[in-house]
Amino acid sequence: MLKLIVEEIKDILESELSFADLVCGLSQNVKKTITDENGKAIQKNFPVYYDAKENDGSYIDLTLDDSYKSMLYFKEIATLVKEDRQSYIIVNSTVRLICWWNYKAVNKDTTNSLMSAYILSKLPASLPDMDFLNGIQIKVLNMPKNDSAIFSEYSYNEAETQFLLYPYDFFSVELGINYRFSKPCVPDIELNPSIC
Numbered sequence: 001m002l003k004l005i006v007e008e009i010k011d012i013l014e015s016e017l018s019f020a021d022l023v024c025g026l027s028q029n030v031k032k033t034i035t036d037e038n039g040k041a042i043q044k045n046f047p048v049y050y051d052a053k054e055n056d057g058s059y060i061d062l063t064l065d066d067s068y069k070s071m072l073y074f075k076e077i078a079t080l081v082k083e084d085r086q087s088y089i090i091v092n093s094t095v096r097l098i099c100w101w102n103y104k105a106v107n108k109d110t111t112n113s114l115m116s117a118y119i120l121s122k123l124p125a126s127l128p129d130m131d132f133l134n135g136i137q138i139k140v141l142n143m144p145k146n147d148s149a150i151f152s153e154y155s156y157n158e159a160e161t162q163f164l165l166y167p168y169d170f171f172s173v174e175l176g177i178n179y180r181f182s183k184p185c186v187p188d189i190e191l192n193p194s195i196c
Helices: 002-016 112-121
Strands: 022-035 041-049 072-083 088-102 133-141 168-182
Touching: 002 022, 002 072, 002 088, 002 168, 022 088, 072 112, 088 112, 112 168
Parallel strands: 022 072
Antiparallel strands: 022 041, 072 088, 088 168, 133 168
């Protein structure tokens, strides 16, 4: 359910941010074992994104990459059921929007404050009802300290790539997404539908 909502927010940001050439929905962490130049196995952690609607079955690697002007993606922090009634469930989710950009490709004269404010200004406060989801509200909860800790769970070789230093920059924001899931409105699932 959260993935469906985040996809809508992603689509809005994609259409509103002219400099955003890679905007993705909810990311997943992937662990991959590689062999270094000495033949030693090393485990790497990095974010990926998969969109079943538009993807051929492969994941999009969200490792910082200077071939992009900017990258934006979401990470789920927590999802809690606030209320469970006979006909509906109220859900509160927290997601983190992670934004990274290259000043030289976007605008070398802009600042982190302006970029952050501009991106935040394009976030919707609510979304129209979708299928069995309604009452969708989005609000800014927190802006974590703007340092490399935002990417600390990933195995970026920052000493070699320097993607967290000028001309690159980044910020993240935690968003509260609250919505209601109406049980009677969930459509039946047709098993193995025949193809006409």
